[in-house]
Amino acid sequence: MTKICLYFQVHQPFRLSSFNYFSRGSEYFNEAKNKAIFNKVADKCYIPTTRKLIELVRAHPEFKVSFSFSGLLMEQALKYRPEVIEVYRELYNTGNMDILNETYYHSLAYLISDEEFKEQVRIHRNLIKDIFGHRALIFRNTEAMLSNDMAQKVENMGYKGIVGEGWDKILGWRSPNYIYQPNGSDIKLLLRNYRLSDDIGFRFSTPDWREYPLTADKYALWLASTQGQTINLFLDYETFGEHQWKETGIFDFLEYLPKEVAKYPHLKWAKISELVDMESKDRVDVPQILSWADIDRDLSAWLGNKMQDCAFRNMKELGPLILKSEDKELIDIWRKLQTSDHFYYMCTKWFADGDIHKYFNTYMNPYEAYSNYMNILNNLKEKLGLNPVKSKAV
Amino acid sequence: MRVLMVGWEFPPYVSGGLGTHTYELTRKMPHDVNITFFMPDRGEVSVPWMDIKRIKTSIGFGPYMTFGGSVLKESIIKSVEDYAKEVGKTAKQTDFDIVHCHDWLTVMGGICAKRENGKPLVFTVHSTEYDRSIGNPCPWVMDIERYGINEADGIIAVSKRIKEQIIEKYGADPGKIRVVYNAIDSSSFDCGLKFKPTEDLILSLGRLTLHKGIDHLLRAAKIVIEHHPSAKFVIAGKGDKFKDLVEMSIDLGIEKNVFFLGYVPQEDITKLYARADVFLMPSVFEPFGITALEAMAAGTPTIISKTSGVCEVTNNVFKIDFWDTEKMASRILEILNYKELFEEMSNNCRSEAKRITWDDIAMQTKDFYESVLR
Known part of the structure; x- marks a missing residue:
C-alpha cells in the first residue's frame, strides 16, 4: 500500500506601497494592488480549483487533499473576497480536507526569536480554529524551512509532523517516499517528492519536456510504479490556473487524476495528518536550514545579499521597542514587514546574472524592492522617534 | 568581405558617441571583414586594423549641433553635399x-558610393532629427534622413525605440531594420572593486541640450539638497543650454551645490566616473x-531614464521617468544613504557592463552585412 498525499500551499503577501525616501504617509501596504491581485487570483485559481476539488471529493469519496493557508491569505480573503473562505469551508466540511499550521505572517520569524516564532504560530492556530474549527497536527514553516533544531521546537509545540523538502543532500541514497525522523526529536518528517511534484508544478506545460503533454493516466502510472510508504506531492496552489493557465489543460489533468489513480488498488489517497501514524524508517540529519526554494534549497533566496541582510537586521532590531509598545496595529505592521516575499524581491542571485526569466517580482528590480522597503522602515523608525538609516556623511 | 564605412568623426577627433561607436565597431570586427574607413579630413589619424582615407571637404562642425538661421543652414548643406x-568620387576607386x-x-555619401559602385547600402541610425529637436524637427535634415532610410538596403537601429520611430515618423520598411545595440569596452573604465565614496557626488555627462533633461535634474537636485545638504551635482559637457541651466540653478538657490564643468577631456571623465x-x-x-554603460563599468550606481536605448539592455540600474523629479531625487538619496544598496548596485552593474561587449556587437553587425548581401 502506497499513500498519496496531495498538499497545497496558499499564500498572498501584503505588498508594500510605493514610498520615496522622503515620503510622509503611513499607508504602508498597497490596498488597491493587493485587492486587485487577490481578486484576480481568486477568479483564476482559488475559487475554480476549490470548486473542482469539491466535485472530485463528492465523485470519489477516497480522494483527499491537504492545505496550508498563510494567515495573510485568509486575512485578505476575509477582507476582499469572503467567497474564497466559503468554498474552502465547503471543501473542509466534506471531511476529506486536512489543514496545517504555519506562521500567520508567512514570515522568517523563526530567524527572529523563539518567542516571536511561537507567537505567530499561535495566532495562526487560533485563526484556523476560528475559521474551520480545525486543530492542526502538522506544521509547515515558511517556504518549507526545516532543520533538526526547528523540528525539535515544533515537536515541543505539540505537532506530530513537519513538512520538508525531500532533498538529495539530506537523504543521500534514501528515497523521499518514506517516513523519517530528524536527529534530536521524534516528530515525523513529511518530505516532498520534488521530482513528481515539479512534474505538475513546473514542467506540466513545457513543450520541450520529453514527457509533454502530461496526462493523468501517464502520471497515475508513474505513481503506481513508485516504491514507498507515501508519495508527497506538495504544490503551490496557484499551479492551478495561475502558474499553469487553464488553457494548458491543468484542470482536466486534476479532474482525471482521482479516476486514474483508482485503477491501481495499492494506491491510497491520504490526508497529511494520516501519514504520521506510519512507522519511521530512519533518522535524517538536517543541521542547516533547508527550504524548498530554487536549486539551492537553502535560505539564499531571502537572505544572503547585503541588501537582504541589512533590511532584515534593521527590521529585526525594531522588535523589542515595537513589542513593548503593545500597540496592536504597530505590531501587526512590523509582522507584515517580516513576510518572506519582501526579502525574496531583493534577491539578486538570478537577476544580477541577467537570467531574469527565473525571477518573479512585483518591482522592476531588487534595488527598487530594497529601497522601497528601507524607505518604509525609515518612515516607521522616525515615527518611533528613532534615527533613520543614513550615511554618516551628512 | 570588404566594407566601405563612411564615418564623420574618429578618435582623436570626437565630439559625440559616433566617433567611439565607429572606433570600437571597426576594432572588434572579425578579421575576415576588411574595412576601408572614410572620414572628413581633420588631421592625422591612423589605426592598425583598417585603412583610413581622409576626404578633403570644408567641414567645421560636430554631428549633434542644433540648427537655426539660414546662413548656418547653407554652410551645413554645402558641407554635407561636398x-x-x-x-562618391573616392569610392569609385575603391x-x-x-x-x-x-x-x-554621412548617409548622402553612402548613397553616392552605392550609386557609383552598385553595391548595397547599410545605414546605422544612431539618432534622428525628430528626437534631437524634441518633436520640432528641421525639415531638410529630416528629408535627408528619410532619403537615406528609403535608399538603404538594410538599416541598423541602435535601440528598439529608434526602430519604432523610424517606422512611425519616417515610414521605414520594418523588414529591412535590425536592432543592434551599442556596447562598452569596460576595461577602459573599470578601476576594480569600488567602495562608496564620501563626496556625495552625483555626476551627469553630456551635451547641454534640451533633450538631455538637465533641467529635470536640477529640479530633483533641489529636493536632494534639502534632505542631504552635502550632495554635489557635477555636470560635465557643454551646449546651447549652458547659460539657461546655470541661471536655473541660481533661481532654484542650489548654485553652491551644482558644478558645471563645461567640456571635460576623456581621461578626466574616467576619473569622474570612479569618484x-x-x-x-x-x-x-x-x-x-x-x-x-561607462559609468556602470566603473562600478558607479546608475540612474537612467526609461526613454533611453540603454534601458533596453540593462537590468542592474534604476530606471525612472525623466519628468518624475521626486522619484529621481528619491533614487539619488537612496544610493547616497543606503550603503548596502550602493555596494550591491556597484558590484552588479560592473559585472553587467562587462557582459555587454563590442565583440558581440561587431559579430551581429557582420551577420547583418551577410543577410543584406544574400
Missing part, C-alpha cells in the same frame, strides 16, 4: 562589397546612451 560628392554609413551627415557616488542620465530622449 563630403557626399567626394566620398573595391568593396557593401557600404555602411552612420546618421544623416562619483551616482551617475544620472535624465534624458528626455536618448537613442542609446553609452555613457551609462
Whole structure:
C-alpha cells in the first residue's frame, strides 16, 4: 500500500506601497494592488480549483487533499473576497480536507526569536480554529524551512509532523517516499517528492519536456510504479490556473487524476495528518536550514545579499521597542514587514546574472524592492522617534 | 568581405558617441571583414586594423549641433553635399562589397558610393532629427534622413525605440531594420572593486541640450539638497543650454551645490566616473546612451531614464521617468544613504557592463552585412 498525499500551499503577501525616501504617509501596504491581485487570483485559481476539488471529493469519496493557508491569505480573503473562505469551508466540511499550521505572517520569524516564532504560530492556530474549527497536527514553516533544531521546537509545540523538502543532500541514497525522523526529536518528517511534484508544478506545460503533454493516466502510472510508504506531492496552489493557465489543460489533468489513480488498488489517497501514524524508517540529519526554494534549497533566496541582510537586521532590531509598545496595529505592521516575499524581491542571485526569466517580482528590480522597503522602515523608525538609516556623511 | 564605412568623426577627433561607436565597431570586427574607413579630413589619424582615407571637404562642425538661421543652414548643406560628392568620387576607386554609413551627415555619401559602385547600402541610425529637436524637427535634415532610410538596403537601429520611430515618423520598411545595440569596452573604465565614496557626488555627462533633461535634474537636485545638504551635482559637457541651466540653478538657490564643468577631456571623465557616488542620465530622449554603460563599468550606481536605448539592455540600474523629479531625487538619496544598496548596485552593474561587449556587437553587425548581401 502506497499513500498519496496531495498538499497545497496558499499564500498572498501584503505588498508594500510605493514610498520615496522622503515620503510622509503611513499607508504602508498597497490596498488597491493587493485587492486587485487577490481578486484576480481568486477568479483564476482559488475559487475554480476549490470548486473542482469539491466535485472530485463528492465523485470519489477516497480522494483527499491537504492545505496550508498563510494567515495573510485568509486575512485578505476575509477582507476582499469572503467567497474564497466559503468554498474552502465547503471543501473542509466534506471531511476529506486536512489543514496545517504555519506562521500567520508567512514570515522568517523563526530567524527572529523563539518567542516571536511561537507567537505567530499561535495566532495562526487560533485563526484556523476560528475559521474551520480545525486543530492542526502538522506544521509547515515558511517556504518549507526545516532543520533538526526547528523540528525539535515544533515537536515541543505539540505537532506530530513537519513538512520538508525531500532533498538529495539530506537523504543521500534514501528515497523521499518514506517516513523519517530528524536527529534530536521524534516528530515525523513529511518530505516532498520534488521530482513528481515539479512534474505538475513546473514542467506540466513545457513543450520541450520529453514527457509533454502530461496526462493523468501517464502520471497515475508513474505513481503506481513508485516504491514507498507515501508519495508527497506538495504544490503551490496557484499551479492551478495561475502558474499553469487553464488553457494548458491543468484542470482536466486534476479532474482525471482521482479516476486514474483508482485503477491501481495499492494506491491510497491520504490526508497529511494520516501519514504520521506510519512507522519511521530512519533518522535524517538536517543541521542547516533547508527550504524548498530554487536549486539551492537553502535560505539564499531571502537572505544572503547585503541588501537582504541589512533590511532584515534593521527590521529585526525594531522588535523589542515595537513589542513593548503593545500597540496592536504597530505590531501587526512590523509582522507584515517580516513576510518572506519582501526579502525574496531583493534577491539578486538570478537577476544580477541577467537570467531574469527565473525571477518573479512585483518591482522592476531588487534595488527598487530594497529601497522601497528601507524607505518604509525609515518612515516607521522616525515615527518611533528613532534615527533613520543614513550615511554618516551628512 | 570588404566594407566601405563612411564615418564623420574618429578618435582623436570626437565630439559625440559616433566617433567611439565607429572606433570600437571597426576594432572588434572579425578579421575576415576588411574595412576601408572614410572620414572628413581633420588631421592625422591612423589605426592598425583598417585603412583610413581622409576626404578633403570644408567641414567645421560636430554631428549633434542644433540648427537655426539660414546662413548656418547653407554652410551645413554645402558641407554635407561636398563630403557626399567626394566620398562618391573616392569610392569609385575603391573595391568593396557593401557600404555602411552612420546618421544623416554621412548617409548622402553612402548613397553616392552605392550609386557609383552598385553595391548595397547599410545605414546605422544612431539618432534622428525628430528626437534631437524634441518633436520640432528641421525639415531638410529630416528629408535627408528619410532619403537615406528609403535608399538603404538594410538599416541598423541602435535601440528598439529608434526602430519604432523610424517606422512611425519616417515610414521605414520594418523588414529591412535590425536592432543592434551599442556596447562598452569596460576595461577602459573599470578601476576594480569600488567602495562608496564620501563626496556625495552625483555626476551627469553630456551635451547641454534640451533633450538631455538637465533641467529635470536640477529640479530633483533641489529636493536632494534639502534632505542631504552635502550632495554635489557635477555636470560635465557643454551646449546651447549652458547659460539657461546655470541661471536655473541660481533661481532654484542650489548654485553652491551644482558644478558645471563645461567640456571635460576623456581621461578626466574616467576619473569622474570612479569618484562619483551616482551617475544620472535624465534624458528626455536618448537613442542609446553609452555613457551609462561607462559609468556602470566603473562600478558607479546608475540612474537612467526609461526613454533611453540603454534601458533596453540593462537590468542592474534604476530606471525612472525623466519628468518624475521626486522619484529621481528619491533614487539619488537612496544610493547616497543606503550603503548596502550602493555596494550591491556597484558590484552588479560592473559585472553587467562587462557582459555587454563590442565583440558581440561587431559579430551581429557582420551577420547583418551577410543577410543584406544574400
